Amino acid sequence: MCGIVGYTGKDLALPIILGALERLEYRGYDSAGVALVEDGKLIIEKKAGKLRELVKALWGKNYKAKTGIGHTRWATHGSPSDENAHPHTDEKVRFAVVHNGIIENYLALKEELIKEGVKFRSDTDTEVIAHLIAKYYEGDLLEAVLKTVNRLEGAFAFAVVTVHEPNRIVGAKKGSPLIVGVGEGENFLASDIPAILPYTKNVIVLDDGEVADLTPESVNVYSFSGEPVTKEVLVTPWDLVSAEKGGFKHFMLKEIHEQPKAVVDTYKGFLSVEPSIPFSLKDFRRVLVIACGTSYHAGLVGKYWMERYAGVPVEVVYASEFRYGHFPVSDKDLVIGISQSGETIDTKFALQSAKEKGAFTVGLVNVVGSAIDRESDYTLYTHAGPEIGVAATKTFTAQLTALYCLAVRESDEKEQLLKRFEKVPALMERTLSSAEEVEKKAEKYMKYKHFLYLGRYLSWPVALEGALKLKEISYIHAEGYPAGEMKHGPIALIDENMPVMVVAPKDRVYEKIVSNVEEVKARKGKVIAVGFEGDGVLTQKSDDFIPVPAVDEPLTPFLTTVPLQLFAYYIASKLGLDVDQPRNLAKTVTVE
Ligand code: M6R
DSSP, rough: OOOOEEESSOOHHHHHHHHHHHHHHHGGOOOEEEEEETTEEEEEEEEESHHHHHHHHTTOOOOOOEEEEEEEEEOSSSSSSTTTTOOEEESSOOOEEEEEEEEHHHHHHHHHHHHTOOOOOOSTTHHHHHEEEEEEHOHHHHHHHHHHTOOOEEEEEEEEEESTTTTTTEEEEEEEEEEEEOOOOEEEEEEEGGGGGTOOOOOOOOOTTTTEEEEEEEEEEEEEOOOOEEEOEEEEEEOOOGSSSSTTTSSSHHHHHHHHHHHHHHHHHHHGGHHHHHHGGGGGGEEEEHHHHHHHHHHHHHHHHHHHOOOOOEEEEHHHHTSSSSSOTTEEEEEEEEESSSSOOOHHHHHHHHTTTTEEEEEEESSSSSSSHHSHHHEEEEOOOOOOOSSSOOHHHHHHHEEEEEEEETTTTHHHHHHTTTTTTHHHHHTTTTTHHHHHHHHHHHHHHEEEEEOOOTHHHHHHEEEEEEEHHHHEEEEEEEOOOOGGTTTGGOOOTEEEEOOSSTTTHHHHHHHHHHHHHHTTTTEEEETTTTHHHHHHHSSSSEEEEOGGGHHHHHHHHHHHHHHHHHHHHHOOOOTSSSSTSSOOOOOO
């Protein structure tokens, strides 16, 4: 949560920092700010609200600085206000800091600094970093940062600039992501790769306990104890086009439409590494899948496939529950952590704890070099490209792709099952070509305040995911439920004001779910059904029918997911809501 960026180089820093913040805004958007080093002083501009408020405040100001830092915030300590916005400075405004993470011992440090006479301006934990750096500074910013990081507890990535050394930025990382973009005559620090894509594809991924020291001409990395560290420069496969809207009104809509490509790329990526995957699901007594949010839903779908094709029991657990629960885990378990960002702190910590107990850990991530990628025993990748919309879409179907491939490689029918999968991208394209029909349904239902989403078997996680999409971007209450459980409680909610979205492809539970549709109709509920094209029964029994192409039973989630994403998207968009940056959310959740 929070995005940080730093630039030092040959060009004007402000437009570069603002552009980078725009591409990082998905990480937090409560407030934004910049610090520029110009003519021997620090210029600090910061504003509560979205980045556009900061841009308005900067309008017409032609700063000449070539070194600066920027921040886009998701508030943890202190409400979103101008004062609490980053950057934070020392009292004399000689050092400015932007920070992502939480300094857990900030109260103790604050008390210590107050006793020394320091006056604080904000309620944030971050401000202690600026005061500590000022306290320890004796002519070398790197030295002051090294002394400071060794006083800090918690998770952090921060960048600091100072008037004393105008062409230098120092960044430090422990627990929160931080990368260096290596340019020509310019260098960058950022929370994530999209920030720097217009300028360079050369990236150094910092590890926990490392400090990066940047000038326009040099990048040096040190451990927290001050030892030089040799780092590899990676070339990211992501490009700028994939981090821009490309004519779509929102990133989310663009990313929904990118799904056939995300699925193909992930499939090809999987096949290219498949012969070298160093484990078989069948080697383990159990598979544990750990994830949060949408990634958890992907895990639930994966469970059906893994149990079906590998015959191994699979448990899917919320990462936030795993960590403090009492799950007996040992070296007989395979633990798969699914995370688009690869940085979700609950998933990261849960995987670490499973590893400590001897389990073999596998990360399934979209971001190469992310924490989960680096810390897992083995990593599988989704190749969805950067996902900017806060609501996960293409990474979900890409995760499904990787999980499907991982499961079917255990089957005697592997070749046929993979062959059948190859039809999926084209069928997804066909599903997407009916987006306008879904838009009409969204128009019809956008005023309802509550929705129930039902599915059974493979369609139950799809229903959960559809409900999550609707609630997170439209703020409409939506509950996902296994259809068979409806009669055990939720049926009491059914009336004409509670539309029910039923996911009902023709699979082994089709007849059962048609009965659930009848039960809803008998109680004056309104049914929107997603089913196979040409399904006369559902067309007749439901109020609105959304067809998807017929496909083999195991592959249905790839198609039934798409109209649910579109339905949520169009409702939120028609309600005039900020689809890509819904309130209170952040794309990457790096706090517990
Ligand atoms: O990066 P991760 O996959 O670990 O993120 C997990 C969740 O935070 C994420 O899926 C979240 O639920 C999304 N907003 C869903 O659209």
